[in-house]
Amino acid sequence: MYSASGLPRKSYVEFLRAAGCAITLLAAAPTASAANYQWDANGATAGLGGAATANPTGATSWDLLGTGLDDGTDATVASNVAADSYYFGGLTGTGTAGAINNNGGYTFAGLVYFTIAGYTLQDTGANGDIVFSKMVTIGGSGRTTFAATGAGVGDFKFNGGLTVNSGAIARIGVRFNGTSAISSVASLTGAGDVEFYGSNAHQLSGANTGFTGTAKIESATLRLMNFSSLAGATLNYVGGALSFNAGTGTYNLGGLTGTSTVTLNGNSLSIGAKNVDTSFSGILAIGTGGGGVTKVGTATLTLSNAGNTYSGGTTLSAGILNFANGALSNTGNVTLNGGTLQWATGNTQDLSARFVMVNAKTATLDTNGNDVTLATGFGGSTTGGLTKIGSGALTISGTNTYTGTTTVSNGRLNLTGVLASEILLNAGTVSGTGSTSGLLTTAAGTSIVLLGGANTTSLTTNGVTFAGATGLDFVGTPNLGTTYDVITYGSGSVTNLANLTSLIRGTLSSSGNKITFTTPDAFLTRTWNTTSGTWSIGGAASFAEGDQTFYNTDNVVFGALATDSTITLSGSLKPTTVTVSNSTNVYTFAGTAGSSEIAAFSSLVKNNAGTLILSSAHSYTGGTTVNGGILQLGAGGAGAGFATNGSYTVNNGGTLRIYQGSGTVVAPTWASITGAGVLALNKDGSGSTNKDWGNAALGVGFTGTLWVEEGRVQTTNGASFGGATEVVIEAGAQLGAWNGGTFTPNITIAGTGWGESGYEVAIRGGNGGITSTFSGGITLAANASIGAGPTGFLQVDGAVSGASGVTLTVGTTSLNGTVTLAGNNTYTGNTNIVSGTFKVGSAGKLGTGNYAGNISNAGTLLYSSSEAQTLSGVISGAGALTKDTGATSKLTLTGANTYSGVTTVSAGTLEIAGSSSGASRFIIQGTVANDPILNITANAGAINTLASAAFIVAGAANTTGTVNMAGGTLTANHELWLGDASASANGKFYLTGG
Structure with a gap:
């Protein structure tokens, strides 16, 4: 037996622990001594001797006996006073973690350190609590677990507080668990994470302003005993329950994430002081009382659940609040006390009836690419202002009474109601038929836009100052020979009218208190007269006719070329029609989506056999017609040149090619494509498995050829190809038809698929009892593979044909279903059966009945036809x-x-x-x-x-x-x-x- 009584008071005792060893704590009466107790893998001999002695296993676990700490070999250390410190993992964090068991309760009088992750401290008995009188510090990279097991066990009490340090992985987990125990933490600090799980309850008692990590509720109940228990931390709420126990008031959360339901029960939440972007998809519910939400901090809080029912209103004080339709509940005010209110993508919800503005505060509204209409007047006669940012249009209707400045910093402000403020157009555009009692001031690069169609009442202001070069444009197609009212400026005046220039052909004039614009009697045509160059509005003389310049609503023609040419687009170009009629050399339109593009009401026509490349996306809506040659959308970079809302007509002789390189593949808007031409899908030629074009959904109006040059096209059923008459699957491509159905187009295939290991086939048939049937013929353009999933079926009713020497491979290591040829097949090359069953069924035949190709068979060759068949080639394999x-x-x-x-x-x-x-x-x-x-x-x-x-x-x-x-x-x-x-x-x- 070793005894601690002979050790110097300044020394420390080192417990050397082997992996997998359990540690058991038994109730003990401590004796006075000051020491650092280590549990590590150093192999030192101090106090307990060599490693062989200090390697307890099985019953020789670390206990607390009557004389103090003991390693299971009766080598005791008589201590446990406030001056002691306990190091699990050693002073230097070199130990091996394991389990620590207690079945009788124990109080750690001194500081406790977990210097490595992986320890589990378990309270297994019903005879007392595990109490930490001083601070417990968690280090390492990974989880340290505190678990309560069994019925009636004691509690974990962190009376001295808990510090969770940030480790190398930046996620340090601390778990509390049990069936009936309660853990309580007096104070919580550190940048690590805390996870609460199990069926018991956990309490955070202090105002843990020093805790900046994440508290995760998995399945337990977390009781917030202080309004600021998580003021600097993120709450990740994915299960269990959240209880507000400090009384009724506002609870502060540094951030909020998760999927569960937060029931306010009359309390309110202040979210965001941690200044980290967070997103919460759970529900914010009322419970037994009201309760509201306040967004603070500089970061973004995203609320995405339309089922939120809290009734105490929403206050935006700082940062960005991104919301989906219904996510700010359907009741309660929305108070704009600062920060930015941002509509989520696809959300156009009108909140204007609930808006409350604040004196001397600016409300920033980000339409975020959406067109949002505010139908109810707001403002409350406050001195607050409003700033519109983000692409998309913000339409303000009703009578609005705020008097601060309305600033446009991006997108379009469409005023159809009444304002009591001046309008400052810093960027973007302004339009509308409404009025303001203030001045309109425009900065350089901005535009006033008219809606097109018939003339309507103009925007009315109390004067207008064109502080910089300002354009006049249309968002819809203007009528010919029509005079449009641009601005009525009431009793005010116009300053710097010369800075207003039209972006379309016509005549600007100012008379009385009104600015007007008159369109020409006919749209003019401009023909490109050079090779490479810049296409801009009113820019360099690059066109043949008249003033040799382009203005919006002109028709533009690009003809034959002497050499390949790149046309650089500058600005938002709105020709009535663009016609490209090159026969040989290539045109490339180079622009930037959203800024340098073909936009608005424009249409595009491609004629003759040449190629036109649109290297970036465009937003024109007038439609695209391909009569000849190739219209290529994309130049190998991420994304493609899709028209946002347009339709595509691809006539016989024309090809619409979607060509993408790095980045995520953008599938075409299938239903928008019609005609008898070719739709080609390509990427960058690497054959990697990330080029999934999704589920084909062509309409019956497309009667041409789907040509998959690269990547995989999937089908949901036999109607996926619409009215297409042919589908071509090139080497490096795949037709994924595992969902079954009957497909009528003729299919041409080559190669072994899109590079996905185990599925190297050009056509992938049904899975798990599902049959995919091809009633048209299949042509082998080169050596090609087909297969069906396990217990699945691929049946070809039409003839399989191909050039001499072309091999048909059936099955792969993962595709071992049944492939059936039921037609009068004419291909003469070899057949390679890798796995599964290759069946000649119905009245099918190989080689029209006399097949001379060799058959390599590693699966099953099943002849089930009613017809006579001669196989004169060599059949080999097992x-x-x-x-x-x-x-x-x-x-x-x-x-x-x-x-x-x-x-x-x-x-x-x-x-x-x-x-x-x-x-x-x-x-x-x-x-x-x-x-x-x-x-x-x-x-x-x-x-x-x-x-x-x-x-x-x-x-x-x-x-x-x-x-x-x-x-x-x-x-x-x-x-x-x-x-x-x-x-x-x-x-x-x-x-x-x-």
Whole structure:
């Protein structure tokens, strides 16, 4: 026995622990001594001797005995006073973590350190709590677990507080668990994470302003005993329950994430002081009382659940509040006290009836690409202002009474109501038929836009100052020969009118208190007269006619080229129609989505055999027509040149190619494409597995060819190809038809798919009992592979054709289902059966009945056709050959076959008329009606059976089988079975030749 009594008071005792060892704490009466107790893997000898002594296992776990800490070998350390410190993992964090068990309660008087992750401290008894009188510090990278197991166990009490340090992985987990115990934390600090799980309750008592990590509720109840328990931390609420126990008031959360329901019960939440972007998709519910939400901090809080029901209102004080439709509940004010209110993508909800503005505060509204209408006047006669940011249009209607400045910093402000403020157009555009009692001031690069169509009431202001070069434009198609009211400026005046210039052809004038614009009587046509250059509004003379410049609403023609040319787009170009008619050399339109593009009401026509490349996205809505050549959307970079809302007509002789490189593939808007031309899908040629074009959903109006040059196109059913008459699958591409259905287009295939390991096929058929049927023909343009999933089916009713020498491969390591050819197939190349079953079914034939290609068989070759078939090539491999249907059909083998799989004839006739160097097992048996027959003709060579398998002719009850041997040599290396001794069976073997 070792004793601690002889140790110097300044020394420390080192416990050396092996991996997997449990540690058990038993209740003890501590004695006074000051020491650092280590549990590590240093192998030192201080205090307890060598490593062999200090390696407790099994029953020799770390206990608390009557004399103090003990390593299980009676080497005790008499201590446990406030001056002591406990290091799990050693002073330097070199230990090996394990379990620490307590079944009688224990109080740690001194500081406790977990210097490595992986320890589990378990309270397993009902005789007391585990109490930490001083601070517990968690280090390392990973989880340290505090667990309560069994009924009636004690509590964990962190009376001295808990510090969770940030480790190398930046996520340090601390877990509390149990069936009935309660953990309580007096104070919580650090940048690590805390996870609460189990069925018990946990309490945070202090104002933990020093805790900046994440508190995660998985399945337990977390009680917030202080309004600021998580003021600087993120609450990740994914399960269990959240309880507000400090009384009714506002609870501060540094951030909020998760999916569970927060029930306010009359309390409110202040979220965001941690200044980290967070997103919460759970529900904020009312419970038994009201309660509201306040967004603070500089970061973004995203609320995405339309089921939020809290009724105490929403206050935006700082940062960004991004919300989905309904996510700010449907009741309560929305107070704009600062920060930015941002509509989520696709959300256009009108909150104006609930808006409350604040004196001297600016409300920033971010439409975020949406067109949002505020139908109800707001403002409350406050001195607050409003700033519009983000793309998309913000329409303000009603009578609005705030008096601060309305600033436009991006997108379009469309005023159809009344304002009591001045309008400052810093960027973007302004339009509308409403009025303001203030001044309109425009900065350089901005525009006033008219809606087009018939003339309407103009925007009315109390004066206008064109502080910088300002454009006049239309968002809709203007009528010809029409005078439009641009601005009525009331009793005010116009300053710097010369800074207003029109972006479309027409005449600007100012008379009385009104600015007007008159369109021409006809849209002019401008023809590009150079090679590469910049296409801009009113810019350099690059066109042939008239003033040689372009203005919006002009028709633009690009004709024949002397060389490949790049046209650089500058600004938002709005031609009525763009016609490109090159025959050989390539045009490239280079722009920037959203800023330098073809936009608005424009349309695009591609004629002749040349290629036009749109290297970036465009937003024009007038439609695209491809009459000839290639219109390529994208130049190999991420994304493509789609028109946002336009339709595509691809006529016979034209090709619409979607060409993408790095980044996520953007699938076409399938239903928007019509015509009898070609839709081609391409990427960057690397053949990687990330090029998934999604589920095809062409409409019946597309009657042309879907040409998949690269990547995978999936189908949901037989209607996925609409009215397409042909589908081409190039090498590096795949048609994923595992959902089943009947497909009518003719299919042309080549190659082994899109590079996905185990699924190297051009056509991937049904999975798990599902059948994918191709009623049209399949053409092998080159060596190609097809296959079906496990227990799935791929059936080809049309003929499979192909050039001489082209090989058809069936199955892969992962696709071992059944592939059936049911047509009169004409391909003459070889067949390679990798796995699964290759079936010739119905009235199908290979090589129109006489197939000379070789068959390599590692699966099963199943001949189930009612037609006669001759296979004159070599059948090789270890796969099986089965003839199972057609009492009157005959399968004839005339090649020098080498296969070694089982040969089974259960119906019809198999005739061997060639030599065989392989050894096979033969089973000739079936019902009387099916009359299975094996004919061995005079031309047959040597036939050998396996040494380990019998030659069976009607070897089962109630079967029949016949072997007619007119020549050749049959060597049975095992038994020859004729009939069955115990039941009715009729096996016949006729020798009619040498």
